[in-house]
Amino acid sequence: MDASEPRGWRRRLGRAGSRRDGVRRPAAKRRGPSEGARGAAACPKKGAVTDLLAARWLFGLSLAFHIVFAAIGVAMPLLMVLAEWRWRRTGVPAYLELAKRWAKGTAILFAVGAVSGTVISFELGLLWPRFMELAGPIIGMPFSLEGFAFFAEAIFLGIYLYGWGKVSAAAHLASGAVVAASGAASAFFVTLANAWMNVPAGFALEAGRPVDVRPFVAMFPPGWGHEVVHVLLSCYVATGFAVAGIHALALRRDPANAFHRGALRIALGVGAVAALLQPASGDFSARHVAATQPVKLAALEGQFETERGAPLRLGGVPDEEARETRYALELPRALSLLAFHDPDAEVKGLSAFPRDTWPNVRNVHLAFQVMVALGSALAAASAVHLFLRLRRREPPRWFLGAIVLLAPAGFVALEAGWLVTEWGRQPFTIRDVMRTSEAVTPVGNLLLPLVAFGLLYVFLTVVVVVLLGRQIAHAPTAAEAARVEARP
Amino acid sequence: MTPAELLAGALLAALVLYVLLGGADFGGGVWDLLASGPRKAEQRGLVEQAIGPIWEANHVWLILAVVLLFTGFPAAFAAISIDLFVPLVLFLLGIVLRGAAFTFRTYDRPEPSVRVRWGLLFSISSVIAPLVLGAVVGTLASGRLRADARGADPLAWLSPFPLAVGLLAAALFAFLAATYLAVEAEGALREDFRRRAIGAGIAVFLAALLAAALSAREAPLVFAGLTRRGFSLPLHLATAAAALTAFGALLRRRVRLARAAAAAQAALIVLGWGASQHPYLVVPDVTLASAAAPRATLVPVLWALAAGAVLLFPALYLLFRVFKGERPFSVVDRGR
Numbered sequence: 001m002d003a004s005e006p007r008g009w010r011r012r013l014g015r016a017g018s019r020r021d022g023v024r025r026p027a028a029k030r031r032g033p034s035e036g037a038r039g040a041a042a043c044p045k046k047g048a049v050t051d052l053l054a055a056r057w058l059f060g061l062s063l064a065f066h067i068v069f070a071a072i073g074v075a076m077p078l079l080m081v082l083a084e085w086r087w088r089r090t091g092v093p094a095y096l097e098l099a100k101r102w103a104k105g106t107a108i109l110f111a112v113g114a115v116s117g118t119v120i121s122f123e124l125g126l127l128w129p130r131f132m133e134l135a136g137p138i139i140g141m142p143f144s145l146e147g148f149a150f151f152a153e154a155i156f157l158g159i160y161l162y163g164w165g166k167v168s169a170a171a172h173l174a175s176g177a178v179v180a181a182s183g184a185a186s187a188f189f190v191t192l193a194n195a196w197m198n199v200p201a202g203f204a205l206e207a208g209r210p211v212d213v214r215p216f217v218a219m220f221p222p223g224w225g226h227e228v229v230h231v232l233l234s235c236y237v238a239t240g241f242a243v244a245g246i247h248a249l250a251l252r253r254d255p256a257n258a259f260h261r262g263a264l265r266i267a268l269g270v271g272a273v274a275a276l277l278q279p280a281s282g283d284f285s286a287r288h289v290a291a292t293q294p295v296k297l298a299a300l301e302g303q304f305e306t307e308r309g310a311p312l313r314l315g316g317v318p319d320e321e322a323r324e325t326r327y328a329l330e331l332p333r334a335l336s337l338l339a340f341h342d343p344d345a346e347v348k349g350l351s352a353f354p355r356d357t358w359p360n361v362r363n364v365h366l367a368f369q370v371m372v373a374l375g376s377a378l379a380a381a382s383a384v385h386l387f388l389r390l391r392r393r394e395p396p397r398w399f400l401g402a403i404v405l406l407a408p409a410g411f412v413a414l415e416a417g418w419l420v421t422e423w424g425r426q427p428f429t430i431r432d433v434m435r436t437s438e439a440v441t442p443v444g445n446l447l448l449p450l451v452a453f454g455l456l457y458v459f460l461t462v463v464v465v466v467l468l469g470r471q472i473a474h475a476p477t478a479a480e481a482a483r484v485e486a487r488p
Numbered sequence: 489m490t491p492a493e494l495l496a497g498a499l500l501a502a503l504v505l506y507v508l509l510g511g512a513d514f515g516g517g518v519w520d521l522l523a524s525g526p527r528k529a530e531q532r533g534l535v536e537q538a539i540g541p542i543w544e545a546n547h548v549w550l551i552l553a554v555v556l557l558f559t560g561f562p563a564a565f566a567a568i569s570i571d572l573f574v575p576l577v578l579f580l581l582g583i584v585l586r587g588a589a590f591t592f593r594t595y596d597r598p599e600p601s602v603r604v605r606w607g608l609l610f611s612i613s614s615v616i617a618p619l620v621l622g623a624v625v626g627t628l629a630s631g632r633l634r635a636d637a638r639g640a641d642p643l644a645w646l647s648p649f650p651l652a653v654g655l656l657a658a659a660l661f662a663f664l665a666a667t668y669l670a671v672e673a674e675g676a677l678r679e680d681f682r683r684r685a686i687g688a689g690i691a692v693f694l695a696a697l698l699a700a701a702l703s704a705r706e707a708p709l710v711f712a713g714l715t716r717r718g719f720s721l722p723l724h725l726a727t728a729a730a731a732l733t734a735f736g737a738l739l740r741r742r743v744r745l746a747r748a749a750a751a752a753q754a755a756l757i758v759l760g761w762g763a764s765q766h767p768y769l770v771v772p773d774v775t776l777a778s779a780a781a782p783r784a785t786l787v788p789v790l791w792a793l794a795a796g797a798v799l800l801f802p803a804l805y806l807l808f809r810v811f812k813g814e815r816p817f818s819v820v821d822r823g824r
Contacts, residue, residue: 104595111591114544115584121554122580125569132558133566137781140559144789147552148796154544155807162541166810213784443573443642456581460588467595 052437054446055127058453060422062119065457067418068411069113070190073153074183074232075239075270076106077160081176082266088173094259097476098266100164102243107161108467112460114154119453127446131429131439134210138203139193141215146189152182184232191231195224198421199292200430223292226285227421233274233281234417237378238410240271245407246472248400255397259476264395268403271410272382279379282372283338290339293431294348296424299361300368301335302328303349310335310347315369318361323351325365359426367419374413381406491786492776495560496769498793499553500762504755506549508664511657511754513543515665517586517614518658519684520607530677532607535665538672540594541811545804547587559789563779564769568624571633571640571770575620582617585609615658622657626650626699629761630707631771649699649706656695660754663688667734667750670743672812678743685746686738693731696757709771713764723763727756748819 080102087095125132156178163172196202202218203210244267247260254260290297297303302318302325303310312335316328333343340347350358381402388395395403425431429439489497516535523531539546558565569576593606623645627633632644644650666685670678703711714720730753737746767776780786808816 108591108595111544111587114547115587118547118551118583119580121551122569122576125554125558125565126573126576129566129569132569133562136558136562136565137560137785140555140781140785140789141792143555144552144559144792145796147548147555148800150551151545151548151796151800152803154548155803158541158545158807159810163810210782213782215785215788441570441573443570449577452577452581456584460584463588463592467592470597471595 051444051446052440054450055440056436058446058450059123059127061450061454061457062116062123063418064415065461066113066116066120067415069109069116070187071235071411071414072106072109072239073113074187074235076102076109076243077157077176077180077183078236079239079243079266079270080106080160081173081180082270083262084173084176086262086266088169092258092262094262094476097259098263101471101475102263103161105468105471106157108464110153110157112464114150116457116460117150126443127441128429128439129441131434134205134208134434135197135430138200138210138213138215138218139196141219142189142192146186149182149185149189153179153186156182184235187232187235188228191228192219192221192224194421195227196221197430198227198296198425199223200433205433223285223288226281226288230278230281230285230417233278234410234414236270236274237278237375238414240267240269240274241378241381241403241410242407243267244271245404248395248403248407250472250475251395252397252400252404254477257477261394264403265389268382268385269389271378272385275375275378275382275410276386278375282375287339287341290347293424295350295353295357296359296364296421297339298348298350298353299359299364299424300420301339301347302361302365303335303347304351304361305349306346306352307349308336308346309333309344310339312338313365316365318365320358320361357427357432359424364420364424367416367423371413371416371420374409374416378406378409378413491783491790492560492780494790495556495780495786496762496766496776498790499556499560500759502549502553502556503762504758506546506553507660507754507758508751509542509546510549511618511661512664512668513539513546514586514614514618514658515661515663515688516669517590517611518662519665519669519681521611521615522684525680527677527680531680534669534673534677534681536590536594538669539590542807543587543590545807547583550583556789556793560781560786561769561774561776561779562781564774567633567770567774567779568628571642572624572627572645574642575624575627575645579617579620579624582613582620585613586617589613618658618661619651619654622654623650625657625761626653626707628770629653629703629710629765631709632706633770634772647706649702652695652699652702656692656699656757659688659691659695660757663692664750664754667738667743667747670738671747682738682741682743682746685750686735689731689735689738689750692753707771709768710761710764713760717764719763723756723760727753727760730756742821744821745819748817 080099083095083102084099086092087099156175159167159175160172160179163175167175196218199221200218201221202214202216204212244264247263247267250260251257251264286297289300299318301310302313302316304318304323304325309332311330311332313325313328313330316325318325336345336347337343339345350361381399384399384402385395388399427435427437429436516539520532520535523529523535525531554565557568589606589609593603593610596602596606627645627647627650630644630647630649632647633640663685666681666688670681670685673681700711700714703714714724730749734746734749734753737743737749765771768774769776769779805816
């Protein structure tokens with residue numbers, strides 16, 4: 001995908017008339033801010049291609065790293081508040097212990113999320129200055145509001161983490177609730193900006209500058225709801241199952257441990273509810289993508305030819321040259337049914353679109369398969385969990401084992417889903433408005449910061465894993481948990 | 489006042505608050521690095537205790553400034569990101585390592601050797617980040633980022649004036665931190681930080697003098713702002729009054745007054761930079777008017793800022809009230 005990208009620069013924006021979503025995009029006036037520079041890009045130099053690739057790798061790496069901490073920052077405060085709330089309701093000391101330990105983990109993860117998020121906000125300009133020059137005024141509103149949500153998160157997390165005994169019990173719990181709510185609000189606002197990149201709205205272009213900007217139309221572009229819901233749920237699924245996996249492992253060794261039992265119940269409860277809602281949200285998303293982003297739908301389903309009654313392909317490897325998806329298990333008419341709720345509906349294939357507007361079909365399709373497969377497994381496990389809870393049965397050993405195996409699945413699915421939406425929008429940064437190759441910085445030698453940040457992320461990952469591992473290793477044993485219970 | 493000027497004012501206010509709050513957190517790192525004498529461990533302990541609950545909130549002022557810049561003045565954001573790529577990457581590395589090392593030190597094993605290792609990373613990155621941030625500001629003001637066919641000189645930030653501004657920023661942050669810490673410490677530890685504040689104040693004075701002298705040659709707009717614009721004399725008088733009050737109060741052991749005066753001095757320095765550079769965002773090519781977003785963006789963002797401020801400031805007060813005692817911002821030194 002990357003090597004082929006500059007080829008298409010000449011034909012960009014040629015098809016703006018064929019929109020169905022009613023967003024105004026005057027075709028003739030659209031000129032990127034770097035009109036002059038593009039003449040020189042007609043025969044892209046090798047260095048330029050490498051720098052574009054390095055910029056994409058660096059930004060992708062930074063986001064792939066940050067997104068884990070961001071998702072934890074959304075969901076972990078909810079878990080810790082639920083634990084503290086259960087302690088206040090039941091008086092069982094194991095829940096207080098749990099709230100304190102989860103808070104410690106949250107402190108480490110939130111700090112790394114805060115600084116890696118700072119990197120992202122600067123990298124938007126450092127790597128994609130032309131994108132931000134165009135998009136800044138249009139999508140600045142959600143980013144500004146996200147700034148205030150982040151303030152609330154940081155302020156009240158400070159009070160929550162360091163305020164045990166300094167503020168009243170009710171104020172402490174309320175601080176935690178504000179952290180959980182503002183974490184979700186941050187994710188909400190940031191996802192709105194991404195939704196706009198997928199379906200840009202609320203502006204027109206004149207001589208490469210945005211005119212007629214309507215910030216609140218841009219803030220809620222068509223389809224914002226489905227993307228926001230899907231992203232928020234994914235945070236709770238991923239974090240809930242990751243935390244549940246850790247405590248399930250401990251319970252397999254120490255089945256009577258009240259501390260881990262309580263932890264598993266809360267984490268799996270949050271994860272399971274979200275994981276059962278997620279397939280519905282995914283269906284909602286897919287239908288919207290089918291209507292507004294047909295190229296992306298065709299790529300993620302590996303659909304090359306336009307056809308009525310299109311099959312749903314499970315697995316398989318798309319071949320862009322041969323224009324077919326091999327080795328897939330095909331369910332007849334299922335794609336038409338899922339995407340348009342009509343088994344005979346026409347699904348546009350990639351061939352209906354110019355070759356230079358295709359994303360990397362193989363990557364998008366495979367990432368989508370990974371996301372759907374893991375999401376389905378998580379939903380199935382969630383159903384079992386709810387069944388057991390309704391029957392008031394303790395989780396059997398085999399189920400604990402399954403939860404341990406599924407611990408990373410939520411995060412892998414989350415990363416895969418993020419790749420689907422980002423890879424699926426390529427070769428555009430702003431769909432049909434600005435190509436990634438036009439957004440990139442003219443600064444060269446981007447391999448150097450790529451290596452530097454790569455090493456930094458490896459270092460931070462190792463340290464976080466070691467520190468969290470130590471926290472987990474020092475969790476109370478059943479005997480200690482019992483002693484905590486016995487304390488007056 | 490146009491909406492663009494109002495938003496530029498909000499941006500400058502966010503930067504002032506970042507210097508007063510986030511800057512002091514970096515200054516805390518400086519004193520961690522320079523901890524010495526019989527109360528070395530206590531000094532480091534106080535720094536850790538003082539910034540632990542608040543550094544993340546203080547850091548958000550920087551994020552807010554970045555967001556306001558790309559929302560309100562997108563062309564300036566693009567120009568700055570391209571022209572100052574290298575120092576901004578170094579600044580980011582400093583920010584990440586500072587925050588991560590500080591947190592890791594809190595939650596890693598409490599053995600001295602482990603704590604010293606994280607402390608070293610925390611404090612060294614706390615020194616590097618302000619140096620680079622100051623150099624970035626100095627370069628923006630210097631007028632060396634002229635956009636021509638070849639693009640701006642990528643090493644412009646390594647000239648004497650930007651580096652002098654870097655020194656000024658590091659000294660100023662250390663000065664702020666020492667005066668804040670003198671309020672929070674007691675007894676002999678307060679004396680330690682009071683003496684450090686006096687030393688850092690002298691360093692601020694010398695660095696400011698150096699930067700001013702270099703600006704005559706390297707940053708004409710700043711030099712003009714320092715010497716012959718309408719606001720020059722009142723600004724100098726106010727800054728001098730704040731600086732003298734801070735010194736006097738430190739000498740007379742009135743630490744709360746000294747803290748307020750030091751904060752006023754730092755705020756005036758940042759405001760003086762903004763006033764000198766007005767109406768340029770990047771001297772000499774990018775102005776408020778040339779970089780401003782459409783009015784349709786600026787006005788709603790200003791309203792959003794106003795609404796956000798109504799929620800933010802009470803929450804911030806609560807944070808400082810919980811962790812900095814009953815009178816978190818008071819000026820009066822009672823019962824001494």
